[in-house]
Amino acid sequence: MKNISIRKFILSSSALMLVSTSWLCAKTNFNEVGKQMVMLLSNNHYAHYEFDEKLGKRFFEGYIKSLDRNKNYFLKSDVENLRKKFGSNLHQLLIEGKSVAAATEIHALYRKRANTRIKYAQNLLKDEAAFKFVSDRKVLISREKADWPLTEAEACGLWRNQVEQSLLSEQLRRDSIAELAKEQGKEDPLKGKDAPGKMISYRFERILHGINSSNEEEIVDAFLSAVALSYDPHTDYMSMSEMERFMSGMQNALVGIGAMLQAEDDGATKITGIVVGGPADKQGDLKLNDRIVGVDSLNVGTPEAMSDIMFEKLDRVVDMIRGKEGTEVRLKVEPAAGAPGEIKMIIIKRGKVELKxxxxxxxxxxxxxxxxxxxxxxxxxxxxxxxxxxxxxxxxxxxxxxxxxxxxxxxxxxxxxxxxxxxxxxxxxxxxxxxxxxxxxxxxxxxxxxxxxxxxxxxxxxxxxxxxxxxxxxxxxxxxxxxxxxxxxxxx
Missing domain, CATH: 3.90.226.10 (2-enoyl-CoA Hydratase; Chain A, domain 1)
Incomplete structure (x- = not known):
């Protein structure tokens, strides 16, 4: 839980007001949400910054940093061009209710660059034998204080280094686990797992899927969170779904199936815990280490209604499984104890789950x-x-x-x-x-x-x-x- 801040107390009631329109109509006016938020911050935040071009620059730099903190995706020319267009007027666009188009345009370029970079990395990983780990090159793990790459060639070089470092780290991790298992007289727990290159490619795929599947609410959430963070490290913006999760956490209760989930490298979502006495526990079919690969949120029962959740963001999977108390959700599951490729459909009635x-x-x-x-x-x-x-x-x-x-x-x-x-x-x-x-x-x-x-x-x-x-x-x-x-x- 983050520190006591505008996120929790000054904005808690206001955040509900700003996003509650999604309950009343089909589409939230996020331009209006942004406008109301900056008015609230300008009038009530302790820092009480002047609402001017200097603050607009803080908004821009904060948003760019939130998207590409380690400077892996954008080129220097990308950032300079975006800065010329939006670097000094984001505050004005927010107060005029015209900021969403700017946030979306910046995110679109980020998405384009991310697709280029990650697909390049995945192509390199197809031939992991080409990496010999014999050079004396040094890889900068954190590039937050480095400059943006000037050219595509420089960006590719940075990504090649990153891929090689990831491969070496993964191989060393596996060697360490295998050696420890041998010392203890046990079988290597990673024996039979996918090769290091394939596992790393899966991780990149999850990142890419998260970027490509971002909807308007998620794009605006990242943008307005960066705007709020420009005031101080403990000020934040909550989207509607974040507010619902926050309120569930504060109530120590939620409506769902009573299962703890974990995103797997290969794209599935694994069951890592089942709440005793919860809906899943009472139903009985869902077991520890089962892997969810599809969710039919309304239990319609048709193939079209079953959503593929491979590489889906964990928060989004959680939201799909949760719902109104008494309704049913159908899960497409790979049983942990089943044969390879076995699929099982499990229907669970949602209920209230206490987080004891x-x-x-x-x-x-x-x-x-x-x-x-x-x-x-x-x-x-x-x-x-x-x-x-x-x-x-x-x-x-x-x-x-x-x-x-x-x-x-x-x-x-x-x-x-x-x-x-x-x-x-x-x-x-x-x-x-x-x-x-x-x-x-x-x-x-x-x-x-x-x-x-x-x-x-x-x-x-x-x-x-x-x-x-x-x-x-x-x-x-x-x-x-x-x-x-x-x-x-x-x-x-």
Whole structure:
């Protein structure tokens, strides 16, 4: 979860407003979405940049960087020509509601260059024996600070180096795995797998398919995300599908089949986990390591309705499988335990799936001391500051309150609050939760672009627990976790 930012709090209600038109009509006016977004940022963002040509240049450079961060696709002349055309007027096109055409034109050139580069790389991989790995050439892994290639010949040289480096890395990885298996007296788990060149070609194919299949919403999403990011690293734009996934994550529940998916190199989507008690688990036919190759979202049952998902973006596959509660989805599956080429059709009724691993949980830990006495400590784990913003029935603060009271009843001598890996979430939940340990008082200050400071106080008159407390954090504890840890430290 990204840091607390405009993405989560300032824009959360506005983002819903900007994209909610897709519920009401067949086609969203993304030009209007862009216009409303930059108006919102211009009027409310803390940075409060002047809305001028300088900012327009930031928008352009940010979008180019988001498409080709490692400078593998565009030529220098491509970027210079695009900069002349759009480099100083993107802000004006956004405010006039005319930005989508510019974003689409830039993406079209990016798509053209990507097709040229990746197909060249795949042709090289057809003859992987031609790579001998005997030269003393050096390959720049990250080209973010390098310049764009000047010519097609230079671009081809860069891609040849990249292909050779990928082949060598893959071969070394396989050799290492084979050697470890031999030392352990086990069979090489990669024995019988496709050759390194073929596997790398599959990875390129997935990248290319993702670029070529990008629809208008996805192109605009990349563009407006780059525009938002131009303000600061924690400001972002959410498309409609991203907002739905975000809300599902904050609710710790979703409607689907209850399966965890992973994109495979060869284009299929593998089942890596099945939620106990979920729709797929109850239906029983879908198994671990089964591979999904097609999805009929409405279970129409005709060949035309079955969508081929080979090399499809994982987010898009997830969206195809999810749907309304009580409806059915038909999956075209290659069973893990089946014969080569065997295909099985599995129909699963969608249902509500609770993401229990992301809920707050607690346990009592008993430790025996050297003198024989036992110490009882309470361990509380909170993976995220989740909350259902629609009806507030699901709230981590309610769960934490129950768990802390239960540990207090268990007469624990101290509580350990584990926020490791917690990337943040709802600010309201932090405000409420701090009061469980401090009572009423200030938790955090929020300052807007006008300099106005708002103090967020906890509402609990008295703490529900005032005993020894340890808060665990790590480098991935961010945002709301930092606020809670900092507030508790200040009150210590």
């Amino acid at each position: 691993d992301e809920l707050a949980k607690a346990e009592v830990i008993e430790m025996k001391q050297t003198n024989g006495d036992k110490r009882r400590l309470g361990w509380v784990s909170l993976p995220a500051f989740y909350a259902d913003f629609k009806n507030w029935k699901t709230r981590c603060s309610i769960d934490i309150e129950k768990l802390v009271k239960r540990l207090k009843d268990e007469k624990v001598e101290g509580i350990i609050l584990d926020l490791r890996g917690n990337g943040g979430g709802s600010l309201e939940e932090v405000r409420r939760m701090t009061g469980f340990f401090t009572g009423r008082g200030p938790v955090v200050q929020v300052k807007n672009h006008q300099g106005r400071v708002e103090v967020k106080d906890s509402s609990h008159r008295a703490p529900i627990y005032d005993g020894p407390l340890v808060v665990l954090i790590d480098k991935t504890s961010a945002s709301a976790s930092e606020i809670l840890a900092g507030a508790l430290q200040d009150y210590n």
